[in-house]
Amino acid sequence: MKYEDFIKKLENLKTPDIELPGHRQTLKMFLLNSGRFRERTAMNWMKVLAPITAAVLLITVVGFFAVDRPGPLYLGGNEISQFASYDELQDFVGTKAEYKQFSWGFSRGDFFLAAGSAENADSTLAPAVSGHSTTNIQVAGVDEADVVKTDGAYIYLASGNKTVIVQAYPAEQARVLSEIELEGRVIGIFINGDRLVVFEEETPYYAYYDIQRDSSEKFYMPYISPKIYVKVYDVSDRATPQLTRNVSASGQYVSSRMIGDYAYVVVNEPVYEQDDEINLPKVGDNETIPATDIYYSDVADYYYMYTTIIAINTQNDAQEPTYETILLGASSNLYVSADNIYLTFPVWGGDVVEPWGIRSSERTSIHRIRIEGGEMNYVASGEIPGMVLNQFAMDEYDGYFRVATTTHGEEPLNNVYVLNMALNVTGSLPDLAKGETIYSARFAGDRCYVVTFRNIDPLFVIDLSNPTNPRLLGELKITGYSSYLHPYDENHIIGIGKETVAEQEDFAWYQGVKISLFDVSDVSNPREISKYEIGDRGTDSPVLWDHKAFLFDKERNLLVMPVLEAKINATQYPEGVPSWAYGQPVWQGAYVFDISVDNGLQLKGKITHVENITDPEQGYYYYYSPFAVERSLYIDNVLYTISQAKIKMNDLGTLEYINEVELPYSTWTPYGYSPVEPRPAEPPAGAESGAETFPK
């Protein structure tokens, strides 16, 4: 057949167009009922997959004891110990794990690394360093890595695969001093004196490119295990950073903290089988962590994860990094503190059939690892009912670990638990706000604030001064909800969330962003003394899911947050604007407020980096725009707002424009999905398939 005729034949070939409505519907229900949408955080494969495998789990954990001494530990009758040999590990995983094939699909958004506190430290308010602001962290003295850091003279930024150092002060002379370009994505940075710590992630992308050179005989590697690098730079000369240390580890970055000179990074890696071998985690120069160094508990699970904590002395390059590895079941959440690392993960088991599918009973197990500089010791473990929302739902104070959880039974219930250092429950306040779920929580000394929501927002004030008897002091019911709570002072708390309009008894439409100031000095009768609403439905702020985007300074009466503002065009709704109407984004930038108990919240002004929102580069992509303000900070009397594209400087008092610095922002993306700057998709010239380039 002639070529042209053959083309015609192919073009006109009648192909099957068949549907399987049952499959379509079942898959849809499964996807929509996955944890992806029940949690605010990103997709969690382990939760999604848990319902279908919960039946195989053997977990019926009841109690646990542990003390701060070496020796075997017990979790519900299951010994926690170290493997005697690699064979034992292989045998253990081989018999216990249900699935040995792993999909890299989970997000670090599911891991909560909450910093606890040194005993008696004020666990809620990081002191404002006079002169400049610092990242909004949970606990004083326990720094959290972020994409922007300042030391009062310089600003350090992570953007794509770059780290940029900017001379920030004085504002009039601000300029880019240096750029460090890496292979992988920069996840976050720390600055500690003259040492800059950069977390770089080699992304687990599909092996598209390896297989493009074809040959069906080649073994297909479904996924490439990701790798992270902790790079320490000497930046005593900010214009020429010098790499002094590079610690690598296999796995995915979960979170990190810096306490004193030590950076702690938590890395997860699934346990999988390849060519009949079980993988082992690696730290440093491909140094494999021996099976005999790995802790485990004797519990069968869906599949296993290695959780490795690496401690690095940022100031002393000669000191070898130390690590601790634990083999845990599905979905470990992690939690580190000044004295302790807490590891929390859901315990699956006890299925409940719901109209929408299978739900497993929700319990969370907690593991404590004591840390002191580079020394780490696994010391205690325990268990509580319910699921933990995020790092702010956990706290360590005065020798007790406190945690707020939600159980999604027939009706959701909320609970607050107090545990001692052996992680035995000493007191609890269960069954709070039936039918509602926790939207935010915050511990402040002897108090706990919890916001739950279904169609209105109760703010609960809980007394934890007696660890054996937590008490509900009072509650406030108002419209809207808070997704982030920030203590203003002992008697006032700031809530950031959304306004809502109740539609039915159990349902409400969220509206624009709402900032509230609550007075809790009369604990039995909390009051909302000031509130400010921004935009219509569709308005959003990163503060609602990332506390690091929030800037607050009580001494300066300052509150700054990035906002994407949406407006509804009322002329489109001649009958009146319905509660469900969604607005169009009209503005993105930082809202700057004056905040005080006497005057409440007063808008001082707004700062945007988007000069023309209809300009495709600047405004069109809204969230993705490199001109979207992500962070703000101040140095002396200058407010710095930071987007990927620039740093803008305004007077902190008048908000008058001072200067701006264009940033060499990176459009780099580790995934082949963006045509802007994809990884090389073509084999190099001269490679096997180069011959396929036909002359036109």
Add this chain to the structure above:
Amino acid sequence: MDLREEKELVSQAQKAPDAFARLYDQYYPRIFGYVLRRSANLEAAQDITSETFLKALGKLWQFQWRNVSFSSWLYKIATNEVRQYFRKAEYKKSVSLEELQEQGFELLSPHDPENELIEAQEKLEQHQEFLEVQQRIVRLPARYQEVITLRFFEKKQIKEIAEILGKREGTIKSLLHRAVEKLRETD
């Protein structure tokens, strides 16, 4: 659905199930159809389609909206899954719909999956001419299978195929030319 609307949906779908459901409804038939025309196997098409959407849901937050359409992105994931299917003696799936159905998801569904499968199999077998060509296509290297199916069965433009496969348009054109020649040789 225009691109702008789709972009809005994708951004909302990261949080809102209703937005994800709209995208799913829009793309399920195309992805299932594509995978079926690649594999000519209904069971495999179900598994691969499930994996594709699970991966898409999991990776939605990574989906960088630039100029690649959501459609091409989904086809890209599906294409990769098909490769994996062909390369493994046993396609490893992270979720089995049968298991789900056994465990209660079917309660919601008014459908009868077994009968549907039998009927679909009968329908598939009526496409003898296609099945004959498909049998020859699957013997070609994967890169040829992909361009031929995308071009002639999925009726994709060269530009879209280039997006899906992450290659230049010129490369796609020459790949396609060579693929058709190879297939013709087997005719």
